[in-house]
Amino acid sequence: MGGDVKLEDIKLSDLRVNSANDRHGELVDEDAAIEWLLKHRTLHMQNLAKDIISTGEIYEPPLVHPHNGHFIVYDGNRRTTVLKLLDDPQRAPSSDWAEFFSDLRKNWTGAFPSTVECQIEEDRDRLDEILYRRHTGQQSGVGQSQWDAEAKSNFEKRTGKKTKINVAEEIERLLVSSGRLENELKIPRSNLNRLLSAEQFRNRAGIAVDSNKLRYTHAEEKVLNALERIARDLASRTITLEDIWDNDSKRAYLNKLDQEKVLPRSEDALARTAPAKAKSTQTKTSQTKTFHNESKPSSDPGKRRHLIRNLDFGLQQTQNNRKILDIFNELQHRLKFDEHDNAIAVLFRVLLELSLEHYIKGASVPDIQKGENLSGKYRKALRHMFEAGKFEKKQFEALKKFEKGDPLFSTTTLHSYVHSADFFPSDHHLKSMWDTLEGFIVNCLKA
Incomplete structure (x- = not known):
């Protein structure tokens, strides 16, 4: 029943923490994946590291796939990360983490292992089926950590x-x-x-x-x-x-x-x-009826809980856009209307501002003055995108309205959400603004 499980000792140096792990989606490299785990699973990573030191072993072999002379980890990235940082604490992304792993390593008895027993799976289809059936228990971070909504979404988008x-x-x-x-x-x-x-x-x-x-x-x-x-x-x-x-x-x-x-x-x-x-x-009448029913908007505003729709926008994390994509992911997967309206409004403004700065720097937008306000930066970046052929004339004219236009749809509105004690966020407004600015912001992030 099923395929044979292939277990093999693999050099720790030949293992690669997966930079496209479904927990976080595609990141720039292995170091970025390690940093993400330490930042977003801090307590779990600390508990797991302490458990490995106290027991002297890991209880489940990482699930790996051979690729270009090394092995990419598909399940067991937390375990692999801990082992790599215990082996070389200075590889940690901060001095605090380096000190943490260095202090733990002192409690290891004997030589630190240079190999790890791994389950090798060459059939990628079967690999996904294995992943699909795992991640059911957390045990305070010592056992396998259950995927959150973002990780499940990334898995479903990929597969x-x-x-x-x-x-x-x-x-x-x-x-x-x-x-x-x-x-x-x-x-x-x-x-x-x-x-x-x-x-x-x-x-x-x-x-x-x-x-x-x-x-x-x-x-x-x-x-x-x-x-x-x-x-x-x-x-x-x-x-x-x-x-x-x-x-x-x-x-x-x-x-x-x-x-x-x-x-x-x-x-x-x-x-x-x-x-x-x-x-x-089908008769002509039934076809007409079907078309009418299917032409309803794709999203019921009353049921949409997040500002950003659950779509894959093809954004790739780089050294320069990590924070911006962290904010993007929070608005797409974590912050919910009716629970975090103020936080959504503030972060939307921050996302727009940081995205603009990213585009202005990456695309070398000219004539940006020191201390220029959001409205001016938006106008110049939008013009630059239009001249670069990223928008058609009709889209450009619609997006121009955001600079000053309707008092409820403008940079002034976002400014008031952040700075006015009497201006309260409206989920309908925020959704409408995001839907209008979505293409502009995504273009900024792809610069």
């Missing part, structure tokens, strides 16, 4: 698991009903779901998930052409799981299709999304 709609199944129906795919052709649905696990990747293929239904964002013919190519690449094993394992490899594959002019282009974009439905014998 395409546990979505309400089976995107691959819907695509297969579209292609078969349009005569583009023969019934007997077997598409590896799990791989197709993985490739299209996030809205950013679905959009490139010309589709979106809205109100738990598949919709076209671009001209149907162009979209079906692209989906047929993707389906045939996967069915023929031209593209395998290894080729679309993480976000970088997904982007590389989609970029290749884009260069080959397989994917829909900007000129193919629809003014509004349209239902993506398999050909059927």
Whole structure:
């Protein structure tokens, strides 16, 4: 039953703490992943380190996958981090942490181990299934730490698991009903779901998930052409799981299709999304009724608990944007309306200001004066983006209104949320402002 478990002693120096761990999403490197764990799981990491010193062992082998001559840890990143820092305390990201691990190391009896027994899993599909069944108990940080909402979200975005709609199944129906795919052709649905696990990747293929239904964002013919190519690449094993394992490899594959002019282009974009439905014998009346029902907004404002929608915006952490992305993640996953309204309003203002500074510096925006206010920086950064071709004229004109426009939709509003004792946050306002500024802020962070 199941595959054989392969256990092997691996050099500690050959293990890599996973910089794309589902706990935090993609970070710049192993050091950033170690710092994230120490910052966001401080007490757990301290307890785990003390437990390893007192017992002299770890009780579950890390789950690893071989890659480019070393082994990436997929389960056991906390254990691996503790062992690496006990082995070399000076590698810790701060003097306090270096002192903590150095003091603990003095209590280790005998030679410190240079190898770790690990469970090696070469089959990436099986690796995900193992991960999916773990993380059920915390034990104050000594045992496995349960994934929080952000980690679960990252896992589901990366793998395409546990979505309400089976995107691959819907695509297969579209292609078969349009005569583009023969019934007997077997598409590896799990791989197709993985490739299209996030809205950013679905959009490139010309589709979106809205109100738990598949919709076209671009001209149907162009979209079906692209989906047929993707389906045939996967069915023929031209593209395998290894080729679309993480976000970088997904982007590389989609970029290749884009260069080959397989994917829909900007000129193919629809003014509004349209239902993506398999050909059927529905009457004209029932089709009209269905379109009306499916055209409802994708989000009920009364049920939206976070400022930032739970989408993968394709943001990559760098040395310069770590704090900004920490704030972004708090607004996307942790702070909830009705519980943290003031905190959301203040952090939204901070996010906008820091994002602007990041863009101004990264894109070398000219004519920024020392001490210039938020409104001026916003105006100049927006103009710079427009001239760089990041926005069309219509979008540019709409975003210009934020500088001074409507008193309830402006930089002045955000300023009042922070500095006025009589100006109280409105969740509807904040959501509306975020939805309008979303593309601008994301562009800032990608500079």
